[in-house]
Amino acid sequence: MTNTQISVQTSLTVTSLRAVLLSHRYAPGEELTWVGGVIRSWDAALVEVTLADGTTGVGEAGAGIMAAAAVPGLVEAYRPYVEGVGFGSPLDVGDHLRAYTAFWSRGGIASGVAGAIETAVLDAVARREGVPAYEILGGLRRADVEAYASGGLGTTFDEVSDWAQTQVAAGFGTVKFRAMTDPDTTLALLDHVTAALPDGVRFIIDAVQACASQPWRIEDAIRVGHRAAQLGARWYEEPCQADDVAGFAAVRAAVDVPVSGVESHGSEHAFAELIDAGGVDVAQPDVTFVGGPVAVARVSRRARDAGIACVPHVWGSAVTFAANLHAVFADPHVELFEFCTLPNPLRDAMRTEPIDFRDGRISAPTAPGLGVVLTAQIERDFPFQSGGGHVIR
Known part of the structure; x- marks a missing residue:
């Protein structure tokens, strides 16, 4: 288009x-x-x-x-x-x-x-x-875009595997699940979850910055990457702490699976440093982290010029979902969209039109603006309560 x-x-x-x-x-x-x-x-x-x-x-x-x-x-x-x-x-x-x-x-x-x-x-x-x-972002570049299911939380292998099976049944062709705390358990998780995936379904393993608060050694991140490659991962996400540019480059050089990152980067400069260092095969800017839709478009162009992919990160309310979706539909280089399927009424309550998801693809929205609305009733229904949120322990 x-x-x-x-x-x-x-x-x-x-x-x-x-x-x-x-x-x-x-x-x-x-x-x-x-x-x-x-x-x-x-x-x-x-x-x-x-x-x-x-x-x-x-x-x-x-x-x-x-x-x-x-x-x-x-x-x-x-x-x-x-x-x-x-x-x-x-x-x-x-x-x-x-x-x-x-x-x-x-x-x-x-x-x-x-x-x-x-x-x-x-x-x-x-x-x-x-x-x-x-x-306003440049015009519609495609009628629809492939979406992958993102979530895969759980403390047991079966919880993660059951979630993946549910996403496949819903029509997704790629599922992304999260690593366990240590690399050895993550290796076992990979084997368990992928063994149950139907033929043709792809997977992504998200190491969550080498499992968040206590990053793995580079040698361990590489071990997990080798197994992800053997199993045919679509990519291996954030195998290092977000600012460890040298670590990303070392992992990428050592494994035969695409490496991605970094969803939480807050500037075009941070992505430029990562891409120029050869740290990723897939850049993952987010409109709501990197500085808006213009910044995402610039990161995407830099990725294109470097010969790598750009797949925005999407993890939030209906506003985050819509902002990134519109950025994707205006961008000729982006061909995949992250669809967080975890239960979140804030992802749905503000929409003015439903998500048109069929056969693993999302069709372009048609409502004016982002297709979201913030009403007094929504503010009453979802009052802010401190002490919750995504707190990593």
């Missing part, structure tokens, strides 16, 4: 910003349990913008699933740089914020909040113009 040409008025003035924190608290016994701890709630840190004409839009800071309480203060810090400012396009907002706040906002959750503001402005302008957000 070629780039569509739809003329819209993109200029805007932001009159106000508002941080909105939400939580879906799991009932006792329904928490999400994995080797990294217990997820007692799914939190979302949103930013709502209002334009001069009264149109509103919503963005999300992805790190809010772990650190939602940090977001309101950052929204206040960004307020002087965006309220009352005229922009020629929503796509100018992220660069504007990065330029004026470079002394304190280079990466991390600050970058995610800047990206949330850019995303919210994009949503508002696209709503105002009555077009899907991807039209």
Whole structure:
């Protein structure tokens, strides 16, 4: 599908910003349990913008699933740089914020909040113009995109395997599951889960930064990568701690399976360093972490120029899902989309149209903007509760 040409008025003035924190608290016994701890709630840190004409839009800071309480203060810090400012396009907002706040906002959750503001402005302008957000991002590049199932949490092999089987039955052709704490148990998990997958179904093993808080030795990460390669993994995700660029390069050089990362990178520079060092075969930027849809597009172009793939990370509420989906539909280089299938009402409650998922593919959305809505009722239904979220133990 070629780039569509739809003329819209993109200029805007932001009159106000508002941080909105939400939580879906799991009932006792329904928490999400994995080797990294217990997820007692799914939190979302949103930013709502209002334009001069009264149109509103919503963005999300992805790190809010772990650190939602940090977001309101950052929204206040960004307020002087965006309220009352005229922009020629929503796509100018992220660069504007990065330029004026470079002394304190280079990466991390600050970058995610800047990206949330850019995303919210994009949503508002696209709503105002009555077009899907991807039209402002450059136009629709494909009618649908392959999606893979992401989740695979659990503390036992059977929990992970049962989840994978459920995703296959739902129509996914690729499933991604998480490693166990240590490499030897992860090797056994790989054998157990893949032995039960039907012929033709592919898998991804996510090492979660070499299993999160206590990274494996590089030699152990390579051992897991060798087994993943033997079993035919589609890729091997984050085998090292996020900032260990040399480690990524060493693992990639040693294994015959594509290596991917790093979903939590908060800047284009971090991806440039990783790609230039030969650290990955698959770059995984996230609109809600790296600084907005413009930053994702730039990372994707860098990946393309380096001859590697780009598959955005997607893990959050309906806002994160939609922001990344629209970025993917406007990007000619991205051919795969992450679909987190863990139970999360915040992924569904704000939608204005259902996800059109059939035969392992998602069709392009058609609703104006991101296709999400934040109402007073949603804020009442999902009040923020501290002490939950994705806390790694």
